[in-house]
Amino acid sequence: MSITLTDVTCIVVTISTLWWDANGQCKEPRETSKLNLSVTYNLPHFVLDAPVQKLLVFNGSVYVGITNKLVALSGDLKKIQEYKTGPVHEGPQCNACEGCRDRPPNANNTSMALLMETYYDPELFSCGTAGNGVCSRHLLEDGELGVDVNCMGSHNNDGSRYIAGPAGTQIVNVEVGGVVRFFVANSEPLNSSLPSSPRLHHTISIRKMWETQDRFEFVSEHSYMDLAPGLRGNYPLHYVYSFQSGAYVYFLTVQREGGTSKAFHTRIVRTCSSDLELLHYVEMPFECIYSEKGRRKRSTQMVFNILQAAHVAKAGSDLRRDMDLKEDDDVLFAAFARSRPDSPEPTASSTVCVISVAKINSFFKDFIQKGHTKPLYHFTGSEEKPYNQTSFGCGKHEKGYRLEVTRTRPPEDWFNGRFRNVLLTSIAVVPIHDHTVATLGTADGRVIQ
Template sequence: MFILRRTKMRIQYSEDISILIILQTLWWGLNSQCEEPIESSKLDLSVTYDLPHFVSDTPIQKLLEFNGTVYVGAVDKLYALSKDLKKIHEYNTGPVHEGQDCSAPDPCSGCKNKPLNMNNTNMALLVETFYDLELFSCGSVGNGVCRRYLLEDGPLDAEITCMYSKKNKDSSHGCPDCLAGPSGTQILNVMSSGVVRFFVANSEPLDSTVPRLHHTISVRKMRETQDGFEFFSEQSYMDLAPGLRGNYPLRYVYSFQSGPYVYFLTVQREGGSLNAFHTRIIRMCSSDPEILRYVEMPFECIYSERRRKKRSVQVVFNVLQAAHVAKVGYDFQQEMGLKEGEDVLFAAFARSKPDSPEPTASSAVCLISITDINNFFRDFMQKGYTRKLSHFPGSEEKNFNQTTHSTNRTPTSPAFMWKHRASDTVLQF
């Protein structure tokens, strides 16, 4: 019927011809047999594919590609692989001499009187190129102190520096050299104004007995001697409120830089007396040596299912599982009306079990441009839809009297945050 209608609209006298063709086709179909499928169309399930692969001796935690080399951080191992995943070099990072009654003078030396009984899990892996071409590997041993590998000198073990300075031993800011926490760490290194800033976020477990050696979120720089780290000031870090430690799980899932900002994505409780979990996106200025312009906002992936003669049903995917930022491709650029080269966040979400961060089998992948995220932050701060942070102490009230700007999307449910203030609107996409 659709073909007949289109033909009649274009050529008025073609209706009889169109009907004749259709009737003749039907007649041929009644008097002929369907052809037998040819043998070559059968799917050959016996075909095997020899894909490039690498098998680690121990579980892999981190993966990083730089200048055609793939660096793999695994338990007690650090590998350098070629593009086709052939092993170039292997370096042992554990087991180490460590224990609860260890009295080593610094985390680098370990306890020589202890057996090799502590595995070293790779918690962070990053490359820095401003000072030198160097790789940082931060493990679970030695209070999360990192080791620095100079990549210009050949193998990974050509020159290694343990990033611990004895000058920091009595620091009033805790342990500046202790980057990687035992419950998971996201580290982002950004060069700004001639200084490399290391933004570090450590997950908070449901365990009040864990020693507090690591700040929850911080920014620090490398010492000029390149043997450790230091904070810019006491405003360069924030910690979870003392009353929440041990009963407020906070997991940092992903971090990235886009434009003048650095971002962290977390899964945590909705706050207050609520036990439900959700995802939040955090934004800070990459040029700040202190945590002054900190803002966070709840972040959800929404799927709308339309049903006949019924209202659409919205499914909320609340807990982030993984994410990745990339430049927008041509298809998404056209579909979303974005500029060429814009950053887009791809985020894999799941629906969690009731009052738990544990995911169910129901999941979805959503994407949103970083421009849209920044528009949400800008609009709600300028409109004053903000409130103080509840889980980080020391936040301040501020008011904005700037001209407001509207976005193309209208948020529908409350919750948003900033270090000095926080609002009540969820970013949904």
């Protein structure tokens, strides 16, 4: 979208591609308008002494994970508190939670996951690379981090303490029947030169807290899936985003198109939030397309295959009208890039696609019913099991299935090619009054709203 400072009412750009003139009337942007990246903004800011690795906003406070620190900020980005998470001494004889306190530090603690849980108490979970990915639970009081902190260790050797993998982690926490379940997905390196994730970390797993809330345990003996033998370290798999909507938990991944393919694409993964053993698991290709009409009105289609960032939010009334959505519908906003050939590396060419979660579910149902599926290539225990082709819910009587959908119906670029020369790296969406406002971040440090 074109962003100028000729009128202050033109700064906010909405997802519906409408902007305001001086009379408060909505106008369609000119077809010839181009993205203006020369605008500067005077925004509240706080300077950290290391790159931001994880960020979470809760009750007006901002929590930032960086190497060896967890920082709490106020809504106007003033420091509330700083909590030290490292460096630590790592070694085979060291305790996962305490390390080796009597020895000098030899390892930094990189922040891998931040998540908030409020069902039991307002508690922040911070997971890092120290202790092979062990997490700490911060019981929040007035936003403070260090009042009551527990390391989520384990009294057994089942691996339930090892949460965050070194290549990246996505976690979704869901309350089901009075129990909070943590769906954890650990990436395998996209860069083959990086070390593979240790086998301590399952690729996908489901955990819950022990009754004393000081450790994790698996929800069942088989509440995890791993990459098939031989693929660990040889099958790049990057979990980019995760969310819960309705009866399902979703993960968005970047991975190879198939077992022998060198090309990469994005997939959306869905499993039941009530599932104890990931028996209702399905993956579907998920990409974004842009159709450019030439002088002779012939359409040239460009595929944007590599997801960079995503956000699930409600839509404002403007977007609900455009997309025929219900007021409580969850909507997925996804920023994609075109990749280099046979590589997950993005190019400076992006797009934004918008699709309701209800529409995604209808695609899953439609393609499965029509038989456009095959067994998963990359996960153990992924043989195609018999299933009822008329029902794919999460009820107790639903038969299990672990499938890969072979067809897709990609949504189209919502901004009509306006980011073809920009690499988008982040997206956040919020409804404001009647509008749906997106804040986009670029690879060169720009913020587009």
